[in-house]
Amino acid sequence: MTEQNHYDLLVVGGGINGAGIARDAAGRGLSVFLCEQDDLASHTSSASTKLIHGGLRYLEYREFGLVRKALQERETLLRMAPHIMHPLRFVMPYVPNRRPAWLIRVGLFLYDHLAKRELLRGSRAIDMRRHESGAPLVDTIMRGFVYSDGWVDDARLVVLNALDAKERGATVHTRTKLVSAKRVNGEWLAQMRRADGSIIAVRARALANAAGPWVGEVLGGALGQDVHHGVRLVKGSHIVTKRLFDHDHAYIFQNPDRRIIFVIPYEQDYTLIGTTDAEFTGDPQQVAISDDETRYLCDSVNRYFRRKVSPADVHWSYSGVRPLLEGEDTGNPSAITRDYRLELDDSDGAPLLSVFGGKITTFRKLAEEACGLLCHALGQSAGPWTAGKPLPGGDIDSGRFEPFADGFARRYPWLPAVLARRYARAYGTRASRVIGDAKSIDDLGAEIAAGMHEAELRYLRDVEWATCADDVLWRRTKLGLRVEAGRLGSATAALDRWFASADASATH
Structure with a gap:
């Protein structure tokens, strides 16, 4: 079957905003191409x-509208994908010389009441000498506060949005870069280059530029447009250590520089610590944590924990560049708004929508607003629909993950408990598709690396666009964390050989 080359909407960018827009647009009946x-x-x-x-600290910068919008989205998202998201309780130790207790109480009161809550519990004060979260902390911390937010597997959230878009008719191409696009006779004529160098030509009635850190580069380069708004690039880095505490709460620590650091239970056996905020001017593809950032995060933890950590305890680290909405000049990257701006240009007949800024929590709302603007410009009448629809694998009865996971384990008693739980968490109700007709662990095929059997690799390749080891070890899963020290290179090579062999077989 020959792939069509004319679409209603071309979406540039396969991050959370681009995937969200593609999903929403496809569900409204638009033909969509995402690159x-x-x-x-x-x-x-x-x-x-x-x-x-919701962004508790943004209340300090009077970002009440953004916080309310994000708080409204929390429970909507938790219902959409209870396998890759779940509620999480946060503990804020009270330190008198950081922020006064009355200010924290006011902030938490607003956080509890700016939006309706059904799934998440409200905040309260706690005695650190009695609460389980106080045990790992230094003796001088005797009071604190606890409140609710949510956890998400961010990379899988993107993949599931793209997958839902595909299942609603969208065409999704990874490793495909927009080279140029221009308006011709009231529509966009675009050329894209695949990883193998081949060119795809696509015509589209509208174009959505959701390229994140590259939004300005796409506008001024591939699209040849004037750039009226920009994004301010801020680097955020995180470190991962072995598990630092035994309970299931996360911490939010206040630093002397008034920044906050999260310390979060991560992948059962680890602790995630972050993030930093630093201006960034380099290539977003080359971003990496610095020694100073690593020391900063370790020092932040050491102010609060009895058990001290050092750069030598860092098991893994990662960095990203956040494209924040450019506004008033401020020397404090933490004070830059996390809100977004949608800019629609339909002056020449073929609409162009550019996305500036944004955050994961508000991606669905951003996509809904973006598709509303695009549909109006294209003369389409379809309205919002995503708020009540689960993502692939998220159609879990009653929305309760634990009973589902227990039932899944009973259904496949031959699966090792750790593997059964991981499949349930990653794939939800679609985990049975990964297993297929397998009746034993041997039926899943060879274990290529780190708990990754061939059956799962085939699913990730055929359904979720995985093409190499990094896609599998660090985005579709976090199994890279569990590879023994010194063996990551061989595990990566084994997976890459598997993909190469699968590609070679497909060409014969």
């Missing part, structure tokens, strides 16, 4: 702190 220059979620959207949150 991503690398892998889905390969940059900013897989380098977050993995939180679905």
Whole structure:
């Protein structure tokens, strides 16, 4: 079957905003083509702190509208994908010389009441000497506060949005970079280059530029447009250590510089610590944590924990460049708004929508607003629909993950418990598609690397656009964390050989 080359909408960018827009647009009946220059979620959207949150600290900058919008979205998202998202309780130790207790109480009161809550519990004060979260902390911390937000597997969130878009008719091409696009006779004529150098030509009635850190580059380069608004690039880095505490709460720590750091249970056996905020002017594809950032994060933890950590304890680290909305000049990157701006240009007949800024928590709302603007410009009447629809694998009865995971394990008693839980978490109700007709662990095929059997690799390749080891080890899963020290190179090579062999077989 020959792929069509004329679409209603061309979406540039396979991060969370691009994938969200593609999903929403496809569900409204638009024919959609999405191109991503690398892998889905390969940059900013897989380098977050993995939180679905209102942004408690943004209240300090009077970002009440943004916080309310994000708070409204938390429970909507938690219902959409209870396998890759879940509620999380956060503990804020009280330190008198940071922020006064009355200010924290006012902030938490607003956080509890700016939007309706059904799934998430409200905030309260706690005695650190009695609460389980106080045990790992230094003796001088005796009071604190606890509140709710949400956790998300950010990279899988992007993939599931793209997958839902595909299943609603969208065409999704990864490793496909937009080279040029111009308006011709009231529509966009675009050329894209695949990784193998071949060119795809596509015509589209409208174009959505959701290229994240590259939004300005796409506008001024491939599209040849004037750039009226920009994004301010801010690097955020995280470190991962072995598990630092035994309970299931996360921490939010206040630093002397008034920044906050999250310390979060991560992948069962690890602790995630981040993030930093630093101005960035280089190539977003080459971003990496600095020694100073690593020391900063370790020092932040050491102010609060009895057990001290050092750069030698860092098991893994990652960095991303956040494209924040450019506004008033401020020397403090933490004060830059996390809100977004949608700019629609339909002066020449073929609409162009550019996305500036944004955050994971508000991606669905951003996509809804973007598609509303695009549909109006294109004369389409279809309205919003995503708020009540689960993402692939998220149609879990009653929305409760634990009973589902228990039932899944009973259904496949031959699966090792760790593997059964990972499949349930990653794929939800679609985990059975990964297993297929397998009746034993041997039926899943060879274990190529780090708990990754061939059956899962085939699923990730055929359904979720995975093409190499990094796609599998660090985005579709986090199994790279579990590879023994010194063996990551061989595991990566084994997976890359598997993909190469599968590609070779497909050509014969």
